[in-house]
Amino acid sequence: MSRPQCTRCLRPFTHCLCALIPNLDSRTRVLLLQHPSEVNHALNTARLAALGLNNAQLVVGEVFEDLATLLNPPGYQARLLFPADDAQLLQAYAPDDQPLLLVVPDGTWRKARKLLHLNPLLAALPRVSLAEGAVSRYRLRKAPGPGALSTVEAIVQALQVLEAPTSFDPLLRPFEALIEGQIAAMGEDVFQRNHGDGRLG
Incomplete structure (x- = not known):
């Protein structure tokens, strides 16, 4: 029984994060297109981003x-915030x-590439990217290489620029707080054994 x-x-009441979720305004509008497989993931960072930004929308499909x-x-x-050879590096807005x-x-x-494949309008958008060298705080999920960020981290970095x-x-x-809770739940020994090198993969 759940x-x-x-x-x-969407967290258990005993681990509700709502008290930590901010209420931020942004000039930029953020549209999050979430693959259905992510909705029930324990670390659903796209939802956290959408809840914390007034000018954001989360659509699942x-x-x-x-x-x-x-x-x-x-x-x-x-x-489209997604890597490509011709992606433009994000820069601060001019007035x-x-x-x-x-x-x-x-x-x-x-799954993200599949979304682009299934939605030609999405794939056709001009792409933008973040500067290389970003370090993720996401200590629990293997990433394909250096600079791979969780969704909320990528959004924060993009908006800061x-x-x-x-x-x-x-x-x-x-x-x-979500990551700390996950580490606490698995226990320090298990965390160190599986993720102790501090790298994402």
Whole structure:
């Protein structure tokens, strides 16, 4: 039998994160497209990002029928935050810049690529990327290499660049509490044995 859970953060009531989730405004609009396999993942960082940002929307699915509408909110220019050889490095807004609709696929790399494959409008968007060398605080999940970030970390880094000097670090508070809770639940010995080198893989 499953434990009663918070309907907002989807965590068990005993581990509810809502008190740590901020209420942040951003000039950038964030659209999170979440693969269904991520919804019930214990570390659902896309949901945390969507809850903490007033100008964000989380949509779950594989094929998004209303994607054309989602990608064209008035006053924004859509960009896909996803690696590509021709991706533009994110830079701070100039005073007259139109704000971005930052589209962020959420899932494993394989699932995220599948979302792009199934949604040609998504794949056709101009891409943007973060500067290399970012270090993830996500100590529990193997990543394909250095610089691989969780969804909420990638969003925070993107917003910090675009909207400097505004800080979006409060978005990471529930994420860090979630990781600490997971480590506590598995026990220090198990954590050190499986993740003790501090690297993601």
